[in-house]
Amino acid sequence: MQPFPLVEDSTAASPGRLRAAWQAAHKPAAGVSRHMQLVAYTVPLIVLPSSIWRLPAVFDDGIGLGERAYIVLLSILSEALAFTAIGLIARWGEVFPRWIPFLRGRRVPTKVTVIPAAIGATVLTLGTVLTLVTQLMGTTIRGDDLPANYPSEIGGWQTAWFYVCYAPLILWGPLLAVLTIAYWKRHRVPQNMLARA
Incomplete structure (x- = not known):
């Protein structure tokens, strides 16, 4: 006889649910x-390096709790926003999920998806281009001169690693624009159907 009764492991189904x-x-x-x-699928992957690059700063003794929370939340928020690009090709971007009360199972209006996605693509594209230009010119967006050694004050491979991690962000806006246009084309009402109505 076993000292404890056999209990079915409830976590056994967990990987299956996660996979589903x-x-x-x-x-x-x-x-x-x-x-x-x-x-x-590329969009969250191009955002991931910059999100990961920020995280070691959390362990810096020179920053406070608020800054640590900001860094972690910024990385999580960046990835969450990047993941919404998958909604432009997935079923959950076309039909409201079951967990949304009153809307579950209803078709997502095209404008509700396309307008925020187009605004996001525009802001991301302009923001990354503006950041790139200011980096190359050595000034901030306000026009202040950056230190002569910015961002290379860290130096060497760390500066190179910074650029490797942040450079892919330049693609985020344009890729989101491509997905937004493709989504809109898939969901627009054909003109011949409008003529019949």
């Missing part, structure tokens, strides 16, 4: 090309 949720979040909707799928 992962597949549901990433499964493309009908009519999405393989090319657009790859573009959508």
